[in-house]
Amino acid sequence: MKIAIIYHSFTGNVHQLARAGADHAEALGHDVAVHRLCEIDELDRATEIHKVALADLADADIVLWGTPGRYGSMSAPMKYFIDQTLDLHMAGQLANKFMTTFVSTATNHGGQESTVLSLNNVFYHWGAVIVPAGVTRPEQLTPLNQNPYGISSVSGRQPDNVPEENRVAMRYLVDRIVSIAGGTR
Numbered sequence: 717m718k719i720a721i722i723y724h725s726f727t728g729n730v731h732q733l734a735r736a737g738a739d740h741a742e743a744l745g746h747d748v749a750v751h752r753l754c755e756i757d758e759l760d761r762a763t764e765i766h767k768v769a770l771a772d773l774a775d776a777d778i779v780l781w782g783t784p785g786r787y788g789s790m791s792a793p794m795k796y797f798i799d800q801t802l803d804l805h806m807a808g809q810l811a812n813k814f815m816t817t818f819v820s821t822a823t824n825h826g827g828q829e830s831t832v833l834s835l836n837n838v839f840y841h842w843g844a845v846i847v848p849a850g851v852t853r854p855e856q857l858t859p860l861n862q863n864p865y866g867i868s869s870v871s872g873r874q875p876d877n878v879p880e881e882n883r884v885a886m887r888y889l890v891d892r893i894v895s896i897a898g899g900t901r
């Protein structure tokens with residue numbers, strides 16, 4: 717299947733989650749396009765990255781979205797990208813795609829669920845099919861996982877600080893969304 721992984725990461729934690737999901741999807745033989753969004757003051761880079769990411773977004777069957785939680789919501793670079801999607805939305809090109817979200821926050825109660833929901837609000841408008849992480853297999857039942865809204869990791873404000881347990885959950889998320897999108901459960 718065609719999978720797009722679109723994410724923003726400032727200090728590398730969401731990037732680590734994205735890589736875990738992307739490596740797994742690639743190992744399964746899927747066609748995977750990975751896009752790390754840049755900061756919003758990097759205007760030239762943003763224009764280039766957005767152009768390619770929008771094309772891959774339009775093309776994908778499945779999209780995994782990753783963002784740091786910032787005050788309980790997606791980051792500004794992610795929102796900036798989302799705000800470039802109106803043409804695709806108006807052309808109906810975002811409807812019926814399978815979408816899910818992964819996040820990193822500094823703290824346990826730092827707004828992970830509401831950050832996932834901030835992206836879900838966008839997906840409702842598009843008519844995307846939201847696939848929540850759920851807690852449907854043992855790998856989601858471990859102490860550092862268990863977030864049914866989306867896969868999430870707590871960084872403690874350290875860069876690249878993603879435990880293996882959360883990477884396992886990313887692989888679970890890929891398996892889950894692929895099986896649902898493929899009609900097998």
Ligand SMILES: Cc1cc2nc3c(=O)[nH]c(=O)nc-3n(C[C@H](O)[C@H](O)[C@H](O)COP(=O)(O)O)c2cc1C
Nearest residue numbers: 725726727728729730784786787821822823826871
């Ligand atoms: C402007 C701003 C707001 C943030 N708000 C929160 C927050 O509300 N709760 C929280 O736990 N962490 C918050 N953080 C911390 C990030 O979510 C956290 O460091 C995350 O692991 C960063 O992911 P990254 O390494 O992929 O950039 C905030 C960071 C920034 C820069």
